[in-house]
Amino acid sequence: MTLLTALARALAAEAGRAQPIRTVRHVHLSGRPLVFIPLQLAGEACAPLAAMAGDDRDKPRMLTVYEPRDRTQRFDFAADLAEVVLGYIDSYTTADPGPEAPYPDAPQVLVPNNGGISFTRLLSRSTRFRRTEGEYAVRQSVPLLGRWLNFYSERSEAPASALLLSMTAVLADHWASGQSATEDANLAALLGWIDPPEGMTGAAAARAAEDPVRCPPAGPATDPTFDNEVLAARIGAIRAAKARGDGAALQRAQLALETVLKTQLEPTWELMWRAVDLLGALPAGGHVEDRWQADRRAFTGHVNWLRQGNPPAPRKDSAVAAASKLARMERDQQRLAVQRAYDDPLVMAEYRLTSDAFAGIVVDAQPDRLDTSGKRAKLRPWITVETSDEVIAGPGTEFASPGRPGQQAHVIGVAPDGERTRVILELQSGMGRSLTPPPGSVPAVGEAVTYTTLTDDFQRGPTFPQIADTPWTHGGPPPQYPGGADEDATEEWS
């Protein structure tokens, strides 16, 4: 929460409609994302009940588990889901990108909320170690699906990745509603604020969306009154038909269950694609493509990892892997923050409020100024920027400008000028090798510029030992094939 976002929430509350808090979209949005809406049975660790999935808004694929407590059917569900998900993933690996190059595009998965991501992680955990032969054999595709879901849920923890996104999180990152963050976790309510139906305020639309009877929750949990009044009777009918051995009645009961589950999934399906449209209407931020390229590389790497026949990721990270992951995440987070500020003046505004940046107009420029104090003369232009932002930096402080990211600017002096402040900056780099700067490399008088102390030259991360050299204080090297697939296969299911 930042001051600008808080203010935007206050404005939204007053206006009865969500307010934008970004001028550009900060996540990559695929032209053909896979929307995945899972539902699970209440009370169970990870008992899929139904799901809607697909990359074509007009052709959702619906999967139903007729007896969610039956482990065989759970894995049948996983196999059906694998058909959808693996089919989608495979469609991105048809081209041969050549050695070292990533695939030209990567598959993107969108779930409604953070619960959807947790479900993805749990489903991966329950499927990726399963064996495809022996006593508790599952279909070939099941462990493979698990490994992909693990890749996606792991990537969702990386701050800059857009491979698996929670829709409510992405929307809340771009719009401020007039309600609390807790309430924003409801996709329908949040969209109500952002894009209310004709003739309705966002506030009213959000309230209406909170009625679980008219507007089903976006999962994975279903509404308790749905469970108790509708679902229980449908599952009961299936059990009864099965117990009687009445095939026709069983089919009717299964159809009836599908019908009621569809009512719980379809509205969310519509909402997801509406959200995709809303986000798609925003122009992408400058660094979004760069970050997506990193995602494409990660995706390509995982395809190769699987093709090389490597074992599945362990249930828990080893000590070395966990530490280096954490350090990497911290660095990524920092770099992401810088990129977002550079890409979006509204994000940069947060830094202007805290005097980590200022924006203004160039009122004076000496583009040909030379520093002759050393052995050789160096090109060191000076410019004077007039700003209404507060500048607390002293002489010597280094600034950079999103407009000229490679160029450093050192403060020479700061002088108040009435309501405004004048900052004299000495520029360095990004102007070629000669003593005359190329046109445009030095800001001209009258140009609007922004300078910030945020820079993208992040520090190198600490080095960690190789996994095989894990110190004994951290448990020593983990076993070659962590995860204990055997133990897992015999786990009793409820």
Next chain:
Amino acid sequence: MDPTEARLAKLRGSVMPRRHDARTISALAANPGCGRRALMDAAGVDKQKLAAYTGYPAPFGQSQFAIARGNAFEAQVKENGAAQLLSLLREHLSLDVAEAYYTDLGDVGGNEASEVRHVRTRQLLATVDENLGTMFDHPLLRLRVGGRHAYLEPDLIAFQLHGKFSIIEIKSFAVIDDQADPVKVAAAATQSAVYVLALRDLLGSDDKVRDETILVCPENFSNKPVATSIDVRKQLTVIKRQLSRIARIEDLLSSCPEDLTVDLEPDENGIPRRSPGEVEGAIRQIAANYAPECLSTCELCYLCREEAQGSTGALGKQVREELGGIEQVTTVLGLARGAAPSPDREEVAAVLAKAAGLREDLL
């Protein structure tokens, strides 16, 4: 009846006071600053009913699938003389093999009345030879909440080697690769803290009951139980504070009108005599302290949320802090648009105006 009790009875009206259980008592700890809630709970008002009648039905409910799963897991852990639980305790607390006693306090010679069971529980737990009692199932404890006794039924109490009791809480949420849903763990910790308090009350001694309770959950995706120790000292402090606050309810009462009531007494057709509007008006006379967190803990949350419209607190604690702690959205926006601030708000007003200006320029 002392005057405080009389006022509370008046507030509740003609209906029977709602019984507390471990769940409702743990809920007391969720928003200790809320006077409305403290008063309602002290008076034993049925908040759920009140919320529904006034048109703000509480957004909670429990799925029968979750309930069934919970019951099945508990039954499984306890079946055959709690064989599975005993194995866990042996592993977890290094119980001696001889310590395998299992006493069911679910009825007393076929009588299941709370009072009878409570007396029997006290009698047994207070006097049992420490070598002749290990596990006590279905004990009936009680705790004083706002002048009334609430009966509580923990899942099980273990009796340990050295004459010290531990509360065991059996929950059916899974612990997967040593991790469980932190929200559920926190709720279980608070609930077992309520039992610790009640058991200490019953035995008249704090030393005889451990601060650490034992949480039993299914492991990974299986039904295999796994035990985890939880330190509940923090939860104990919070609950004790809130219970004593409810005990000193006079202070809260003194700020309400003498004849205040949220009575839902029905007429001959079973419909409350007072209109929903009247009842809501009465509720609103007691000051609340709404925060978005109430949405998952208090039955009256939607009513309070409606009332809190226009406050920065309704947008979240962090939003309010960012906006300099100013309570009303209109005040915030007034300052942002250049209204003259009071002397103590000059600084925040300047930042708000600057922020509003930036938004204006950039959008």
Next chain:
Amino acid sequence: MTETVEALERRIDRLRVAVREAVLAGDKARAQTLRADLRRAEQDWEAALAAAEAAEGAADAGKPGAADNGGMGGERDGAGHAAATPAQTGPLLPLREQVYEALSLLQVPAAPKLIATVHEAFFATTFPTTRVTSLRRDEERSFRTAPFARPYYICAALAADFLSPSRGLLAVSTWPMERRVIGSLSPRVDFLEAAIRVAEAIERIPAPVPAARRLLWRFAVSIPGAAADPHHIRPAAVRQAAEAEQNVHKDADSRTRREAAKRARQQLTDAEQLFGSKTFEPAGRTAGKAAGGAREATGEEA
């Protein structure tokens, strides 16, 4: 015909919304009425659809198997699950005899769930535990109507303190009273005894079914030193481990049971000895108890 189904579907949709709204509004009475309407409408829908299918089936009588193999995943489920049920639940013996078989194998009081599991493991049929619960009531009624008319009764285990029926445990009337009273160590001793009996039963069969091995494994995991993993479990090892632990508890448990059994024989009527004392003070405090129990029994006969 189709229209009726569609009209019913619309009504069902409306009722579902209405019942959930009533629940949310805390209107229990209304919810109950609506719920009943909903169930009826759902049954009508089911019947209407079945009738429509029957009519269609008569029309395409030439297509065999049309009813049990339709679209939409029906085949997967139809096949996978139909097999699980009818073959195994066929009641070859009356319920009381099946319970007797299982209890005779275990030789200790047991809960319906264990009884059903044992029967499934060793006698190949199982039964819903809910039916077992009502069995004890039927047996008591039969005994009170004509005492000792049957060679055995499925009766209660008695709580050692109050000699009241122990919750959820069943026993056989011909067992000695010492075996049917339950002190606070008895659940453990009986669990171990059951493990021994199950292990012995498995040792007697040349090729035990998976259900039997699973049962043994479930005992083994709760007995120290009985077995380390489900694939290498030896009945003899389970038996020895159970016996070893039983030796720790046996004396204390037997003392309690002998004392309680003595009290029961002295103070309870015949019916009470089998089905437990319903009075609620500790039995044996007053001499009038047994007479009171007898009066109660006569009252029921009249």
